[in-house]
Amino acid sequence: MSKKFKFLETKAIHSGEPEPRILGSVVTPIFQTAMFEYDGSPDYNNLKYGRLSNMPNHEALHKKLAALENGERAVVTASGMSAIALSLMTVMEGGGHFLAQRQAYGGTISLINNQLPSSGITCDWIDPQDPSGWAKLLKPETRAIYTEAMANPTMEVADHKAVVAFAKAHGLVSMIDSTFASPVNFRPLELGYDLSLHSATKYLNGHSDLIAGAAVGNGDLVERIHHKLNIFGACLDPHACFLLHRGLRTLPIRVHFQNESTLAIARFLASHPLIESVNYPGLESHSGYARAQELFDGCGGVLSFVVKGDGSTAESLIKGLQLPIHTFSLGGIETLIVQPSRTTHVTMDPQEREAIGITDNLIRLSVGLEATEDLISDFQQALSRLSAQ
């Protein structure tokens, strides 16, 4: 019987750890082996083989992640995209139709548009903030609804309560990519979602040094995803498991800090004369503010803002900053900054891009663990140089 803990901070440290500790080792050791001695198991999926994601490093992670999200079962995968792809392929097995949030992660959009249709899986895009448009898109073969915790990079918050109610009313499987919230700020399964997905590359690991994913949900569904993973081979190797496990232990304290620091930076930017607008659900001015207050325990480390000027003004601002590293990705300990129109959303049609607020002068910031005051002073100096130009 594994121990149950009430608070997330305690779960991050103690849930899922082997009982008793292996040779008394305080840290779960890395089992850098491809297989264990045959133990007589008659079930293929229980053969102790690394690709089957059932080694001690996988199992500790699975239990810890399930505890953090209050789910029955979890599985870790080789990337966030493999968790998303295998989950959609499992839920939509045999073909059919589903609804998905329009402003989804780029890889997910590409999966849905370019990979799934050949397996007879089709999708209609929905505005996740406006439930009134969903029912008319239902077909007899509609089987699932897919959302993200917050939309990248404008940080809109889907009407998650309505998504869960809609799924229950129409017998759909509700799936959410909860990467941007992390279990610290939102536990979708508690709200009634069936499946919570993560790019563990981001907050869960938090140290920008590995690629991983996770799916958490009810036991039967996650078991089916796990068995599909065994065949597609998107397993996480033991060393990456160890690093992710190490990262998870500090997840709550990292994200609590990021919540506070990002809110302070959002407030600073919103008050600056050279900033046109700031997108952060923790600000009263954001369309998702009320929903975030109700559903989330914090709004995380990502915000975006529009600098007065054009794409090259945005570029000058990024160049003038000393602390943020100019690159994509998010949720790590170092602050990262990027122009979505030139990177994460570069393949989108420019007009479509602008229609959803991703203009060339929009900048996305992922706040790390540097001192908030240092980051604010850095923005202060870079913005003042901008105004002197």
Ligand SMILES: *Cc1c(COP(=O)(O)O)cnc(C)c1O
């Ligand atoms: C990064 C990301 C993904 C993809 O994760 P990988 O680990 O890069 O495969 C999916 N969804 C969201 C919201 C992400 O930020």
